Every structure is written in C-alpha cells, then in structure tokens.
Amino acid sequence: MERKLVLRVVLLFAVCLTRSLASGTDGKTSLHSNKTLPRSTSTNERLTVYRNEYAELGTTVTLNCTNTKIAWRDMFFVIWKIHLQDKECMIAVAKNDSDYDTCQDGKKLNRTSEGTYHLIIPNFSVQDEGNYTCDISYQSGGSVENIKVSAFARPDLSGWLESEHGHTVAVCEAKGKSAASIHWETPWNSSSPIIQASKTQDKLFTVISRLHLPRHASHTNLTCSATANDSKHTKTRFSSFTFRDTHVKWPTILVGVCATCSIVALLTGFYIMRKNVIALSVFRKICCKPDISASNEEKPQQPYDPEELQPYASYVQRVNSIYNSSAELFNA
Template identity: 40%
Template sequence: MFSVSFIRGSEVNLTCSNKTWNDMIFVIWNITLQTKKNCQIGYSNGKSVDFCKDGKSLRNTSSALSYLHISKFSDSDEGLYKCHSVYKGGIDHYSHLSCVVFPVPPSTSAWLDRKDNKMVAVCRAERGKPAASITWSLTGNISSKETSSNGFFTVESRLELLEGMDTENLSCVIRHQNSTEKIMSFALKHEKGQAFAIRLHI
C-alpha cells in the first residue's frame, strides 16, 4: 500500500497493472471512501461494471492499458482504492491510499476579550485545511486549542495581556499552507487606545 495525493479539482488516473486489455481476464477496483461509501468499478467476463455511479470510470490508453479515471478529484473521492487484476499468466494486487492535499484557507478573526478582570487577545483561524498555525509577537501566558469537524480544522490562540505589557506592536500571525502568500493587516483598539494588529499569511 502506498499513499498518493492530488490537488482538488485535478484529473486523476490510477493504474492497476501494466498489462494490456488483450492480456487481462478481469480487473476490479474496490473503493472505500471516507464518506463510508463502498463501491466497485471494473471489467469482468467481457463486461464493465460500475456500482459507484459517481463519475469515476474505467478507461484504457491508446496502448490498451487499463486505468481508473476521476475527472475532478474532490473531498468525496478521498479514501482507500484497492485494485485486483487477473491476467494471462498471473495476478496483480495494488492498494492506493488516496488523500486530497489541497489548502483551504481558514476564516480568520481576532478580538479582545476580558477574563477575570484581565484583557485577553484572541486570534482564530476557522475551518482551514490543513490546520493553520498561530504565533504572537510577544511572549506570555498563551493558550491554544485545536478542533476538527469533517476534515476541517479550527485553531484558536489566546494571549493574556499583563499589566504593563507593551501592546503597541502586538501582532498575531496566522500561517497557512498555500502556493501563494498574501499578507493582510488591520488593527483593533481597546478602551485604552492600544493597537492590536493581526497579520495573515496564506
């Protein structure tokens, strides 16, 4: 078994064997998706079978090599793909642990909160994939929490603002995996007029 990863929306072709249709007796793809759906696609006894009914198809190249085709790989295609093929003179078994690796930028927010008569700066990166990382420009009493739902991650970091702490240049930096980087800056002010800046790297 080996793991492969694809970009969301990309065209994907999975190969089961290097044998041509002339040598193949049958080929079956057993697919277990993360949505808990189990289905089969294959070719047996001269007939094609498709119990997935979700757009996947069994195709062959110009040189008559068989492959499983997924036109636009998406979240619903994540799962385990096992191939079993029998050809004249042998048997092939292949397993593909398929996972989508594509960044989903999180929704970001930041605010000032009060806890036990103390000011707390809060920075949140919500429903990103993979999980974002949050760092602060100042050290102090920092607590972080990460939760997940349906494969998406929410990260929240809280920094307690101690009496006398220089918060004029306080910044929260959210970094998230992506092919490009964009920096967004804005500022919040609490009642003492101190600025709280957030920089987002996505």
C-alpha cells in the first residue's frame, strides 16, 4: 500500500515538472521561439474592444493600446499586429525578452514611466491606413483592441482673380485626398459657379470653381470655403484674392523678347560689317603695296647728267656764251 502511494506521488511530481518546463522557466515569456506569439497566463477573461480613429496626413500619430495604466513590473507582453494594404507586420515587447519588429518602417512602440503603451507612426501617409490590433497581457488580466485607422487631409485651398472678356472671374482651387465641396460666400446674389474636378496619379483630387463677379462688384468681401468629403468633413476658407491675369503678361513678355532679339541682331550685323571693312582695308594694303614697290623696281634708271646736279651753273654758262656771241657780232 505504501509503495503504491509513493509511486503516485512520484508520478504526480513528474507531470508537474513536465508542464513547468513546457510553459517556460521562472515565468519567462519568449517572442522568438518557433516564431509563435505568447499567450496570456492569466485566467481572467480578456476584453476585446473595437474602435475607429482618424489620422491627418503628414502628422505623427500616437495610438494608445489601453486606457488602463499598467506598471512594467506587472507586464507580460504588448503586441501590435498591423494589417496594411500592401503588407502585414508585428511590433512587440516582453518583460523578459528583447524587442521584436518586422515592420522596419519607422513605427515604434513607446512605453512611459506612468504605465502607458503607445504605437508611434511618424509622417502618416495613405500607405499607413489599415487595421491595428493591440494584444496586451499583464498579471491581473489582459485586453485586445482592434483599431481601424483612416487617413484624412484638410483641403489645400488657393484662389485668384482673372479677367475674361471684360468681366472679373474669381477662381478657387481645392486639392486633397477626397473631392472637396466648394462654397462661395458673397454679399450679392451670385450665379451658379462652374465646377471642374480631376484626379492625379497620386490619388489626389483637384476641384476648381469659377465664379463670375457682377460688374463694379468688389472682391474684398469675397470668400470661398472647401469641405472635405470624408468622415472628418474638415473645412478650409480662403479670402485673399488677387489678380493673376496671364492674358496681359504674355504679350508684354513676347514684346520684350522680340525687342531684345532685334537689338542683338542689329548689333551683330554692325559687328560683322565692321569686321568686313577692316578685313578689306587690310587686304588693300597687302595687295597694293607689292604693286607700288614693283613699279618702282621696274622703272628704268636714268643716265647720269652732270647738268641735273648743277643746273644753275650750267644756265649761267650758257647765258654768258650767248651774250659774248652777240657782242662780237655788233663789234664787227
């Protein structure tokens, strides 16, 4: 009888030891063994919560896992399972294990000394839209929160004035993730504006509204507002209208360009003519100079005449000879 009792005690001890080894040593939780996620060790019922959140494009988004503040010493693990349009990934931390991140896109899990646990998403974009599931487990319980995160953007609104057939036209342009609705606020009864909508390759919508102003109407009290057609219905207003008339600027620019081209062409022509004149004068000098020297060289050399060297003496001698001959004739 005693032997059977001892065998039962040994068998019971072996079963308990096997379960302890299977569940981990000293209550440690692993995130990396066999790539499987840990399960909560608490026997309390886990609460599952569903909610929607909206994030503005280009901002840093903070997702809170739970409103309950839990000290890190009481924590087992926090796991964020992220399901996006083009990928699925996971970010997790555990008390007795290293951090785990398969997203590698700037998202990070942040825990504070007050016992809060957040997921930080920097520079939120359309690619970050999706479902975010936070699985948190601690000594006194645990919870699962499924968060659907959608992006929204305030309409990028701009406006200007144009002149069309002698009438003033106010133009309002709204760009955003969704096609915005444009509404005009005027001190007079305005006519129906002309609406044009288009979509770019970046999946952004552009809506243009053109409003013809009555004659002698002032645009100082004119305002256009754009409301995004999404769940947030964000609204943007614009009232600083100024003229941006391209019909007046282009002729002025063309006249200036033509005048500049004419001046450049005229100066170029003068430069070419001056260069040709200089080249012609140099050509004449080069061509004519050898002819003159050649004519000088070809001229026959005159014989030496002593009378050319002493013209006055020769003249006096001849005059004297004629005078003497005349005197002898009269004396005879």
